Amino acid sequence: MITKRIIPCLDVKNGRVVKGVNFEGLQDVNSPVQLARFYTDCGADELVFYDITASAEGRSLFTDVLRETASRVFIPLTVGGGITTLDDFARVLNCGADKVSVNSGAIKNPALIGEAAKRYGDQCVVLSVDIKRVNGEFRVFARGGRDDTGLEALGWIERCVGSGAGEVVVNSIDTDGVRGGFDLELLRAVCERVKVPVVASGGAGSERDFVTLFKEAPQVSAGLAASIFHFMEVKIPELKRTLSENGICVRL
Amino acid sequence: MTAIIEYGVGNLFSLKCSLNAIGEESVVTGDADAILKADRVILPGVGAFSDACAKLRGSGLDRAVYAAADSGKPLLGICLGMQLLFERSFEYGEYSGLGLLKGEIVPMRGRIPAGIAIPQIGWNQLKKTKESRILSNTREGEYVYFVHSFFAEGCEPSLAATTEYGINMTAAVELENVCGCQFHPEKSGSAGLDILRAFCAMEGR
Numbered sequence: 001m002i003t004k005r006i007i008p009c010l011d012v013k014n015g016r017v018v019k020g021v022n023f024e025g026l027q028d029v030n031s032p033v034q035l036a037r038f039y040t041d042c043g044a045d046e047l048v049f050y051d052i053t054a055s056a057e058g059r060s061l062f063t064d065v066l067r068e069t070a071s072r073v074f075i076p077l078t079v080g081g082g083i084t085t086l087d088d089f090a091r092v093l094n095c096g097a098d099k100v101s102v103n104s105g106a107i108k109n110p111a112l113i114g115e116a117a118k119r120y121g122d123q124c125v126v127l128s129v130d131i132k133r134v135n136g137e138f139r140v141f142a143r144g145g146r147d148d149t150g151l152e153a154l155g156w157i158e159r160c161v162g163s164g165a166g167e168v169v170v171n172s173i174d175t176d177g178v179r180g181g182f183d184l185e186l187l188r189a190v191c192e193r194v195k196v197p198v199v200a201s202g203g204a205g206s207e208r209d210f211v212t213l214f215k216e217a218p219q220v221s222a223g224l225a226a227s228i229f230h231f232m233e234v235k236i237p238e239l240k241r242t243l244s245e246n247g248i249c250v251r252l
Numbered sequence: 253m254t255a256i257i258e259y260g261v262g263n264l265f266s267l268k269c270s271l272n273a274i275g276e277e278s279v280v281t282g283d284a285d286a287i288l289k290a291d292r293v294i295l296p297g298v299g300a301f302s303d304a305c306a307k308l309r310g311s312g313l314d315r316a317v318y319a320a321a322d323s324g325k326p327l328l329g330i331c332l333g334m335q336l337l338f339e340r341s342f343e344y345g346e347y348s349g350l351g352l353l354k355g356e357i358v359p360m361r362g363r364i365p366a367g368i369a370i371p372q373i374g375w376n377q378l379k380k381t382k383e384s385r386i387l388s389n390t391r392e393g394e395y396v397y398f399v400h401s402f403f404a405e406g407c408e409p410s411l412a413a414t415t416e417y418g419i420n421m422t423a424a425v426e427l428e429n430v431c432g433c434q435f436h437p438e439k440s441g442s443a444g445l446d447i448l449r450a451f452c453a454m455e456g457r
Contacts, residue, residue, distance in 0.1 A: 002376045002417055003395065040441065045375055071269040076397060076439050096265045098399075098439060121262075121299040123371055123399040166371055197369045221369060251375040251395040 003251045004214050004243065005045035005222035006236055007199065008229040010035060012081075013052050015061030032065040036073045039229070042236040044075065045251060048101070048224065051081035063095045070096020080128055084108060089116050093124070101126040101169060104142045106160060107149055117164025122196075127165035129157060131186060132173035138186060145173045153186075154193050161194045168194060169224060171201040179205025182213045182223070191219035199224050207234055207242045214248045254278040254452065255290035257317070260307050261332070262298035270438035274445050276452045284316040292454065293320040297332030301341040301357060301402070304332050305349065314350060321352050324457025327430050328386070334425065334432030335404060343402050352430050355407030355422075360400075364418030371401040375440075376415045376423075384412035384426040385454050386433070389446040396423070396433075396440040396447075403434060429457055 011018040016030040029035075036047055049069070051062045059082070070077055079092040080101030089100050100120075106113050106127060117125045130145040131138050131153045138153035157168055170190050172183030182203045191198050200213055201224040210223050228234045240250045254276055256264050264280045271278040278294075279286060287293055295317060297304045308314045320327050329337045338349045341357035349357070360370045375395040380387060396415075403421040410427035414420040415435075425432045431451070437444035 002372060002374050002398075005374050067265075070266055071272070074266070074270050074273070074438060074444060075441050076399075076436075093263050094265065096263070096269070098263075098266070122401070123298065123373065167373055195370050197371070197373045219367065219369070221374060 001249045003045070003249045004220075005199075006043070006210070006239060006250070007046045007048055007222055007224040008039050008044050008236070009048040009050055009201075009224055009226040011050050011052050011226065012062055012065065014055075014058045015065045018052065033069050033072060036069045039236065040073050040075050043240055043251065044236055045222070046076040046078060047073070048078045048080065049097075051079065053082070063091060066092060066097060067095040078126055080126070084112070086112070086115055086119065089120060089124075093120065099124055099126050099167070101128045102165075103128040103130065107140065107142050107151070110159075110163075113160050113165050114163040117166070122164045122166035125165050126167045126169060127157065127160045128169040128171065129153060130171050130173055138189070141173060145171075145176075154189055157190055158193050161196050165196065167197045167199065169199040169201055172203060175203030176201075178203060179228070181205065181209040182217075184213070184217050187213075187217045187220050191217065197221035201225070204228055204234070207239050210234075210239060210243060211246045211248065214243065215246070253290050254292050254294060255287045256280045256294045256296060257287060257313055258282040259304075259311050259313050261304045262296055264296055267294065267296055267330070267438045270445060270448060271452070274449050274452065276448070282311060282313060284313065284319075287313070287316040288319055288323070290325070291456065292326040292328070292452065293317070295327065295329045295333035295336065297330070297336060299332060301332065301335060301343040301349075302345060302347045305336060305341075305347055308336065317350060318352075321430055324429050326451060326454040326456060327352075328451050329432035330438070331400065331434060331436055334434055335402065337425075337430060337432055338404055338407065341402065353407060353410045353425060353427055353432070355404045355410070357402050358405045359402050360417075360421075368418045372398050372417045374398065376417060376435075378413045378415060378423055379420070380413045381411050384424065384431070386426050386431045386447060386450055387413055387424060389450045390443065394443045396435040396437065396443055398423075398435045400434060429454070
């Protein structure tokens with residue numbers, strides 16, 4: 001049986017992890033390479049590096065750390081943040097990324113997903129969507145959740161998957177940061193519309209939220225979170241044991 | 253020394269790094285002589301079957317793969333590289349493969365129960381179906397990382413391990429010196445490195 005994946009997400013700015021914290025044994029809490037190794041040893045199933053740098057210098061620092069991480073960490077790496085062209089795909093894939101996550105870039109240029117999937121394969125293209133309820137419908141937001149695009153989210157996701165997105169990360173703005181659990185209603189609605197793997201993001205506050213996610217929305221393939229892992233509020237080895245004890249198949 | 257065949261398909265950075273991590277010297281090359289001089293050969297690949305096969309044949313490197321297989325040196329196909337070793341593929345049409353192994357590549361769609369996501373992306377367990385050298389360091393039930401929408405069918409006697417994704421599907425194959433993994437050993441953590449170690453310990457004929 002395929003296992004449910006647990007994915008920590010690291011925000012990287014100018015080549016350094018933002019919100020680094022004191023893990024025991026980590027000398028440099030802001031080092032992407034050290035944190036990536038730490039999470040790999042903890043049993044993380046994949047890692048997401050999200051580049052929140054705006055400058056060209058920051059971008060090249062990012063690819064440096066990506067290359068160093070990929071040369072020492074042998075689990076799948078997804079890279080997102082500022083991906084707007086095929087050249088951006090090439091830039092991060094050549095440094096060892098396995099999958100590339102596109103968000104605002106696909107909204108600005110809807111052909112990007114199709115072109116990238118044709119060149120690199122569907123498995124490489126991850127659609128990431130920030131979604132918020134507006135007037136009773138799920139709406140796509142752009143620029144880190146700041147701008148309402150007016151796009152209806154389920155239709156948008158279906159269209160992008162039709163163009164070649166091989167996986168979808170669903171980030172609920174309504175539950176993000178609240179730590180009251182994942183947005184099950186939204187996730188179920190997305191899983192009904194598309195057959196590709198769906199990754200839940202936004203809202204995890206405890207181990208229990210992951211158990212609920214995989215029990216109540218069993219079609220969801222993975223749970224992604226950032227700060228609860230960074231601040232050790234949820235420890236991945238314990239989380240995986242809890243999931244396993246609750247009959248959810250995980251890699252132990 | 254391992255030659256990783258470069259034919260314009262996919263990203264070979266991680267594969268090279270993973271060999272480096274187990275102390276195996278390697279070269280990423282599209283040069284037939286370098287491939288034939290190596291002790292063992294890896295045929296990688298991601299993307300579409302027809303496209304990859306056309307690139308391999310277009311570059312003439314299909315002949316280097318045949319020569320490597322004939323010479324008896326260990327040959328490992330990874331992911332799409334494994335699929336290319338078979339007779340034919342039904343990925344968006346019908347295309348002939350290298351035919352080094354018996355079997356064909358078929359879509360998951362229509363063959364696995366509805367409601368299971370396609371592609372398979374994630375960690376799944378290996379079930380060994382025979383003794384093999386490639387999985388000699390690998391425990392039964394080990395988790396490895398898969399990313400695929402098509403799989404090899406009818407590939408006994410090379411079948412070495414399956415994985416369960418709605419149905420039992422081919423995960424690893426081995427017939428004499430020719431072996432393949434549907435999963436990515438270079439992305440399967442320490443379990444994957446063990447499999448690469450086993451490959452690098454294989455003796456040629």
